[in-house]
Amino acid sequence: MKKLFVALGLLCTVSSAWSQSNINDLLAAGVEDAERFTTDYLSPISEGVLYSLAGSWINTGEAKPLGGFEISIVGSMSGFKNKDDKKSFVMDIADYESLRFEDGSPSKTVASALGDIQGINVVIEDENGLFSESFELPSGLASEDINFIPAGFIQGSVGLIKGTEVKVRFLPKIKTDDVAVSLYGFGVLHDFTSHLPADKLLPVAISGFIGYTRLNGDYNFTDTNFIDGENQRIENRFNAWNFQAIVATKLPVINFYGALGYISGKSETDVLGTYTVTSGPFQTTYEDPFSITKKTSGASATVGTKLKVGFFRLHADYTLAAFNTFTVGAHFGFR
Structure with a gap:
């Protein structure tokens, strides 16, 4: 999965985490x-992806004039x-209901999809203790020396009526044998200082921004210990909103900007396909066994230069x- 992580960035981070999650083995417990374990395991990475998607929209507070445009390549960590x-x-x-730790502990601190805790074994057993299977709980991305969630996209901006600029971002659909991912988003920036009589004389722009980003991704997986089946996959949908108030300088060469914002988002993960448990106490077949929804929101503060x-x-x-997110971008613009 490391090659996928390097090649496809953000969704591959999720895919790498998912490939370690032993979700198929866990279905042997019911x-x-x-669902309970997977929800707790994936919750932090879903939150991180939403924060990563929501940000990296702005590089100034000054709206472009009518017809002005900028094409950007933006990356963040x-x-x-x-x-x-x-x-x-x-x-x-x-x-x-059916899981216990192999050493009998009532509770343990275990790795999330971002973590690095290894060597913790659980046992799946029936209520009489007559049948059981054991396996090791997954670690996370930190065990592969991955300590950030990446994002990258192409972004465009164009000036419309006085003080208003629209932005779009996208990542064209990328597919491998296991992963398919696409991204799009749109936003609006309005420069309130453009309405002041002394707009051209003021060295500062004060503006507001609203942006929305959507990531769609599929990941197919079939490697299991206890589970047979077909068409086993996950489908991810991430929806992220960003609201920001921006203050920026308006100088000819180098400028500085700062923003206070609020991020809100929701991720939906569907576990789809046929899963037939072939070992352990609960041998049965599941179709599209469960879905997980994660909502997150919080404040943000940004400082930057252009x-x-x-x-x-x-x-x-x-x-x-x-x-926390570090962003860099290269831009080609007119006006």
């Missing part, structure tokens, strides 16, 4: 136990290296939020 609370969770056996040299521009900024 749908309820598999949302880090979690020092976020221990996102890299693990407490698994309480009392919350599960360099303009003729038609070419560069920018870099850093956002403080539940997942």
